Amino acid sequence: MSDLKDISYKVKKIFNNNVVLAQKRNNNKELILLGKGIGFGTTKGDIIQRDEVTIDKEFVPIKGEKKEAYQKLLNEVDEQVIGVTEEIIAMVSSQLEEELNEHIRIGLADHIAFALKRIEDGMDLTNPFLTETKTLYQEEYELAQEAIDMIEQRFDVSMPESEVGFITLHIHGARENRGVSKTLKYTSLIQKMVAKVEEKLGEKLSYETLNYARLVNHLRFALERVEKDEVNPNPMLDDIKDKFPRAYQISIKLAQMIEEELKVDVPKDEVGYLAMHVQRLRRDLNKNE
Numbered sequence: 001m002s003d004l005k006d007i008s009y010k011v012k013k014i015f016n017n018n019v020v021l022a023q024k025r026n027n028n029k030e031l032i033l034l035g036k037g038i039g040f041g042t043t044k045g046d047i048i049q050r051d052e053v054t055i056d057k058e059f060v061p062i063k064g065e066k067k068e069a070y071q072k073l074l075n076e077v078d079e080q081v082i083g084v085t086e087e088i089i090a091m092v093s094s095q096l097e098e099e100l101n102e103h104i105r106i107g108l109a110d111h112i113a114f115a116l117k118r119i120e121d122g123m124d125l126t127n128p129f130l131t132e133t134k135t136l137y138q139e140e141y142e143l144a145q146e147a148i149d150m151i152e153q154r155f156d157v158s159m160p161e162s163e164v165g166f167i168t169l170h171i172h173g174a175r176e177n178r179g180v181s182k183t184l185k186y187t188s189l190i191q192k193m194v195a196k197v198e199e200k201l202g203e204k205l206s207y208e209t210l211n212y213a214r215l216v217n218h219l220r221f222a223l224e225r226v227e228k229d230e231v232n233p234n235p236m237l238d239d240i241k242d243k244f245p246r247a248y249q250i251s252i253k254l255a256q257m258i259e260e261e262l263k264v265d266v267p268k269d270e271v272g273y274l275a276m277h278v279q280r281l282r283r284d285l286n287k288n289e
Helices: 064-076 079-096 104-120 130-136 138-155 161-175 180-201 210-228 237-243 245-262 268-284
Strands: 008-016 019-024 030-034 047-049 057-059
Touching: 008 030, 008 079, 019 079, 030 079, 064 104, 079 104, 079 138, 079 161, 104 138, 104 161, 130 138, 130 161, 130 180, 130 210, 138 161, 161 180, 180 210, 180 245, 180 268, 210 245, 210 268, 237 245, 237 268, 245 268
Parallel strands: none
Antiparallel strands: 008 019, 008 047, 019 030, 030 057
16 A cells, blocks of 8 residues: 555645645546645645545546546536535435445536526526425435535525425436436426326325325336336236226326336236225225225
């Protein structure tokens, strides 16, 4: 193992007091360094000795096909935005005890920069999926709230709750390695499916109730099982069809929505499981036949 005295970095860019872009001098590798106070009083071109500072994390910014896009981002986006983005990613990774997909560095930084510009211009962007997002991804939502607190402190702004929802999607997308667009597609589809259930049952669900949370989460797990082709055989399928015909017919409609949106086949076994959850909801809403 190398002696820390032999390791040094040349500073290329200071994002904030805790985040810098530097070049490792023994191999010229470009790295982002995170550490409390590492950028304080530092200027471009300075040499950082590894044994004289506390570096909590060091990593190659982005490799592969997205490298050029990230380099462009570094030149176009405010350095403070890049800095807080890296601190947020480090915080989330630490609390989840897992690494996030590196592409979040581009999407999240770009989003934060755009959000700050909207706030500066007095624009408020509505988040139509906020309720579903909060229910589906509770752990990520709490981390997104911490991220918002960090942004508000760094930039002395007040961020709307809609932004917590948007950042939640970025975190979940990076965590599941599926990307924000796919996470948003799931969330949008679940919203439509809930609306279909409400329409068929003739009753609006309160977003704060356990019934709503259960339904949303069951739909999410159903989507994941179908897409991964992990649906289990349903030995109660015939009984479900006979005993809960209305719930089964509603579930057929939900399955059709999944098939149209995700371009996958929904097995009858999964329709049966969906019907069980719909029937439970009907019972809890006193909608039994």
